[in-house]
Amino acid sequence: MTQAAIDHRNPHPVLGTNDITGLEFACTVGANDLPIGTTGQHLAAQAGSVDDAAQDRHHPLTTSRRLTHVDGWRHFYPRLEHELKLRRLDQFCLPNMMATKSRRKDGLMKFIEVKGARVPALGFGTWPLSGAACSRAVAAAIAVGYRHIDTAQLYGNEAEVGAGISQSGLARDELWITTKLSRDHLTANAVARSTEDSLRRLGLDQIDLLLIHWPSRTVPLAETLEAMTRLRQSGKTRFIGVSNFTTKLLDEAATRADIVCDQVEYHPFLTQRAILGAVKRHGLFLTAYSPVARGRVPRDPTLQAIGRKYGKSAAQVALRWLLDQDKVAAIPKAGSLAHMQANLAIFDFDLAPEDRAAIDALGGDRRIVDIAGWSPDWDRPN
Numbered sequence: 001m002t003q004a005a006i007d008h009r010n011p012h013p014v015l016g017t018n019d020i021t022g023l024e025f026a027c028t029v030g031a032n033d034l035p036i037g038t039t040g041q042h043l044a045a046q047a048g049s050v051d052d053a054a055q056d057r058h059h060p061l062t063t064s065r066r067l068t069h070v071d072g073w074r075h076f077y078p079r080l081e082h083e084l085k086l087r088r089l090d091q092f093c094l095p096n097m098m099a100t101k102s103r104r105k106d107g108l109m110k111f112i113e114v115k116g117a118r119v120p121a122l123g124f125g126t127w128p129l130s131g132a133a134c135s136r137a138v139a140a141a142i143a144v145g146y147r148h149i150d151t152a153q154l155y156g157n158e159a160e161v162g163a164g165i166s167q168s169g170l171a172r173d174e175l176w177i178t179t180k181l182s183r184d185h186l187t188a189n190a191v192a193r194s195t196e197d198s199l200r201r202l203g204l205d206q207i208d209l210l211l212i213h214w215p216s217r218t219v220p221l222a223e224t225l226e227a228m229t230r231l232r233q234s235g236k237t238r239f240i241g242v243s244n245f246t247t248k249l250l251d252e253a254a255t256r257a258d259i260v261c262d263q264v265e266y267h268p269f270l271t272q273r274a275i276l277g278a279v280k281r282h283g284l285f286l287t288a289y290s291p292v293a294r295g296r297v298p299r300d301p302t303l304q305a306i307g308r309k310y311g312k313s314a315a316q317v318a319l320r321w322l323l324d325q326d327k328v329a330a331i332p333k334a335g336s337l338a339h340m341q342a343n344l345a346i347f348d349f350d351l352a353p354e355d356r357a358a359i360d361a362l363g364g365d366r367r368i369v370d371i372a373g374w375s376p377d378w379d380r381p382n
């Protein structure tokens with residue numbers, strides 16, 4: 001860590017608040033015991049658990065990759081070990097995406113740029129997280145490096161997502177927050193009212209991206225999009241878009257409003273060539289939901305075999321395959337710290353063309369999310 005990383009508003013001489021959160025996170029949690037991010041003032045209070053963890057040779061964090069700037073901390077903040085009662089600081093590694101701004105700018109996160117939006121390509125899905133576990137997971141996800149959080153009115157967890165964001169201590173402008181209008185909130189009045197409710201629950205003044213969650217069969221698309229456009233003009237949301245829209249619906253939406261995104265199911269077992277073509281035609285980006293196919297990707301032998309070549313898991317291979325595609329973002333959900341970290345550790349290898357082709361060849365029509373009465377007439381895979 002360099003002196004340039006010092007945040008002078010922070011009482012700690014070297015580490016910015018975000019770093020402190022990451023440090024506390026790194027030192028106090030186990031794989032399934034997600035932390036609530038706190039500021040540096042709480043470090044001393046956490047020392048007991050730090051000490052316990054330090055003595056545990058099998059602590060999950062000790063087996064992860066160690067970051068070089070741990071040494072930076074030692075150099076710039078010599079009292080750290082004493083304050084945390086750490087006996088073997090170098091036994092601790094930081095979550096490998098506990099990144100400072102400068103590290104992320106160095107390329108540990110890919111960004112998608114569309115119509116003035118700059119979206120971290122790998123986001124954190126929050127369905128079906130709920131309650132305190134959801135807040136802890138969101139705070140932990142931010143601590144390990146996620147800067148893009150996906151929620152929805154339908155998930156019933158916007159308040160908990162908001163609490164996690166607040167606990168993270170990260171500046172608002174460092175985060176990209178997406179939420180979605182439920183199907184019963186698509187009339188003009190409901191769009192305005194329910195978005196205010198979402199903002200209140202999230203504890204935010206502005207959403208980054210507001211989506212129509214599922215197309216309506218009763219409310220005219222023009223009415224919903226006009227109401228969303230008004231919200232954009234009033235600053236309640238920076239961008240608007242849609243989710244679960246087919247090419248036909250997307251063509252209509254893109255002519256009626258200045259949308260930026262279609263969020264659809266996309267993973268190696270579901271070909272989405274038609275939607276990708278429409279997204280490109282309209283200058284949008286595609287967000288892949290269920291990108292690890294809710295556990296089917298990690299079990300796939302082809303993806304596992306490809307992963308072995310790179311020392312990566314099947315899930316990491318699939319996420320890299322998605323993010324290598326032009327204007328494609330992905331929002332895997334991970335309730336466990338190990339998965340959260342693994343899903344971010346996908347920017348340090350390159351898939352060979354033959355491996356990309358082998359993953360392309362897995363494609364087909366193995367759709368997971370298909371809700372009778374809600375789903376549109378999906379595009380056929382081609």
Ligand SMILES: NC(=O)c1ccc[n+]([C@@H]2O[C@H](COP(=O)([O-])OP(=O)(O)OC[C@H]3O[C@@H](n4cnc5c(N)ncnc54)[C@H](OP(=O)(O)O)[C@@H]3O)[C@@H](O)[C@H]2O)c1
Nearest residue numbers: 125126127289290291292293294315332333334335336339
């Ligand atoms: N727009 C829509 O209609 C829509 C629909 C569905 C989902 N979404 C959004 O997309 C997000 C993700 O989709 P999803 O939750 O359906 O599916 P997903 O992200 O493909 O799968 C989540 C499951 O995969 C596991 N997992 C994650 N990373 C893993 C890894 N590296 N190795 C092994 N297993 C791993 C998770 O386990 P652990 O939790 O145990 O870590 C969890 O059980 C949702 O959270 C939601 O935000 C949107």
